[in-house]
Amino acid sequence: MFKSRIAFALTACSMLVSVGAQAHFQLVYTPDVNTGKAGDQDVKLIFWHPFENGHVMDMGEPQEFYVVNRGEKIDLKPSLNPITFHGSENEAKAYDAKLPLKRSGDYVMVIVPEPYYEESEDIYIQQITKSYVNRNEIPTDWMEAQGLKTEILPLNRPTNIVAGSTFTGRVLSEGKPAAGVEIEIEYMAAEPDMTANKPKEPTASPMPGGAIVAISDNNGYFTFGVPKAGFWGFAALGSGPDTEFQGKELSQDAVLWVRAYDVK
Structure with missing residues (x-):
């Protein structure tokens, strides 16, 4: 769960490798990321292993x-409602929330979660996560x-990636490109x-x-060929x-979710 130390120069295209551990992923999930409707949209915050439909981790209060819409920041914490999410292996604390859609454009949801203690590794994990909704197909943000503190900047519009094409992101740490970072x-x-508060x-x-x-290259870029429609997380x-929390090691991660579609 840590930044890779790469001893050799990386090319502009990212290297792809595999690791054996299951991936922790903070979700900021709403099924409809492209909409024309105004009003409140339901959102779920879950800390989970969604590829394996596996273990769910308890979330503390974010x-x-x-x-952020058209550069305006709107606090969503008042909309949070604690829930129990019933995964295939266990159940854990999660949150429902509301996303108010008014003006057209992009809505960039950001969560800075309370660090989670991973007992098996004796470290804390904090996944600062971005997810997107667009109203009326107008790009703004x-x-x-x-x-x-850290984030992945998308270089492709994250609400309508074409399945079979590529997605490129840039890893930033304190606003600067981060080289040699491992991206799950x-x-x-x-x-x-x-x-139902459970997986489909x-x-x-x-x-x-x-x-x-x-692995991000020397300028923080990575590229991934998106093989299938659906939601993809990085x-x-x-x-x-930040590398320490409550006297223990902290892995402070940047997470980004995008939505891919098949061309019909």
Whole structure:
């Protein structure tokens, strides 16, 4: 769960490798990322292993949860409602929330979660996560960095990636490109049921060899060929500047979710 130390020069295209551990992923999930409707949209915050439809981790109250639309920051913490999410292996604390859609454009949701203690590794994990909704197909904010301690800046519009094409992101740490960072790549094979607070049936199975991983190049870029429609997550491990929490090691990660579609 840590930043890779790469001894050799990386090319502009990212390296792809596999690792054996299951990938922790903070979700900021809503099924409809392209909409024409105004009003409140339901959102779920879950800390999970969505590719394996596996173990769910307890979430503490987020330190921050907000959305940015046309450069305006709107606090979403007042909308949080604690729930129990019933995974295939266990149940854990999660949150429902509301996303208010008014003006057209991009809505960039950001969560800064309370660090999670991973007992098996004796470390804390904090996944600073971005997810996107667009109203009326008007681009406004998706291409802008949000000034987070660490984040992945998308170079392709994150709400309508074409399955079979590529997605490129840039890992930033305190606003600067982060080289040699290990990026875990996750497919949301089991999407949350918004009413039942449990997973839907998985639409794919994890590949042999463990999680898919890319390494950011010398300028922080990585590229991934998106093979399948659905939600894809990218987690830059240990890319943040904070390395300690409550006297223990902290992996401060940047997470980004995008939505891919088949061309019909």
